[in-house]
Amino acid sequence: MHIRFDVPADPAYPGRVAAALSSDRLRKYGYIGAVLAAVGAIGFAVSREFAWGDQISPLCTAMVVAGLLSMLYSPWVRLRARRRSSRYAVEGAYDITDDNIMMRSGSESGGIAWDGVAQVKDTPEFWIVYVGRMPATVIPRRLMSAEDVETLRAFMAKRGLLQ
16 A cells, blocks of 8 residues: 655644544543533532522532533634644645555654554544554545545554544
8 A cells, every 4th residue: 555645735724633633632621511510500509499508509600610611621722723733834745555654744754653553533534543542643534535545444444443
């Protein structure tokens, strides 16, 4: 297998990559926030029925506020990543073989050996490549030909990497 494709200097591309890489790790903040907000709202509603409710109302209010802030953390981080990364728009290229994934971006280049890849997660626009538990890079499917997408998908499935 030998797949090669170019990445144009698109100002929106680095932001989409940053959002894809961070979305998996940031999802837990949304879940934690939803639980905190729900428990706080239930506690606040229940506290109205009891005499000691005035004592725990501030705690319940704090839980609701903390939950809402936690749910807003993920979109805020993605927005900041998109804003900051737009100035990193440079041309690049991918060169994917049976042995490794080579990436070039501007004057920098790097690679990942397939033997070091633990898993690959499928998102609507990218394959997120994990080395250990950390996302290492993304492979943008929309920049590849349909034939190359299927070839790479079959290769990753054969190695048991796709989730």
